[in-house]
Amino acid sequence: MSDVHGGADAASTEDVVELILADHREFERLFRLLRNREEDRAAVLSDLADLLVAHAEAEEREVYPALRRRAPEEADEIDHGSEEHAEGHEALLALLQVEDVDDHDTFEERLEDLVESLGHHIDEEERDILNAAREHVPDDERDRLGRAFLAVRDDLLAGSPGDARNVGRLVQAGKERGDL
Numbered sequence: 032m033s034d035v036h037g038g039a040d041a042a043s044t045e046d047v048v049e050l051i052l053a054d055h056r057e058f059e060r061l062f063r064l065l066r067n068r069e070e071d072r073a074a075v076l077s078d079l080a081d082l083l084v085a086h087a088e089a090e091e092r093e094v095y096p097a098l099r100r101r102a103p104e105e106a107d108e109i110d111h112g113s114e115e116h117a118e119g120h121e122a123l124l125a126l127l128q129v130e131d132v133d134d135h136d137t138f139e140e141r142l143e144d145l146v147e148s149l150g151h152h153i154d155e156e157e158r159d160i161l162n163a164a165r166e167h168v169p170d171d172e173r174d175r176l177g178r179a180f181l182a183v184r185d186d187l188l189a190g191s192p193g194d195a196r197n198v199g200r201l202v203q204a205g206k207e208r209g210d211l
């Protein structure tokens with residue numbers, strides 16, 4: 032990854048809720064760049080894909096299981112969050128598969144689908160899952176989870192997780208789980 036300026040790396044907190052919010056704002060910044068035909072869309076997309084995959088995976092490995100233990104009544108919302116990650120990966124794969132980023136119509140049509148899918152997920156995650164974390168997870172545990180979230184996320188980021196082949200594998204796994 033080369034050019035992610037904001038997100039959880041730049042946040043001056045260990046609170047997992049704040050780190051997740053910081054990444055969400057970074058996704059929105061990168062979406063804004065991707066809408067601009069004068070940007071290096073391929074480079075921005077590569078950064079976005081890495082961050083999206085690493086972020087979702089770190090949520091599923093560290094944050095969702097902890098929240099499920101603290102707030103079992105939120106299990107349906109958490110399952111739904113994982114399904115939406117699979118849907119986001121499917122929309123991301125379609126965008127990564129655009130052969131020519133200068134084919135504006137195709138690129139922007141698929142970008143719109145990804146923004147819609149992710150926008151919906153971010154909204155629900157912030158309302159349902161992050162509010163459940165605010166309510167049920169004590170501050171010291173939120174810091175511990177934040178460190179665990181960042182460790183998984185940064186470890187994954189080092190290996191180009193948003194590369195189309197890896198995203199294709201995640202989409203296939205989502206289909207096998209019945210999420211897609």
Ligand SMILES: [Fe+2]
Nearest residue numbers: 051086090156
């Ligand atoms: Fe998230």
Ligand SMILES: [Fe+2]
Nearest residue numbers: 087090112156
């Ligand atoms: Fe998520």
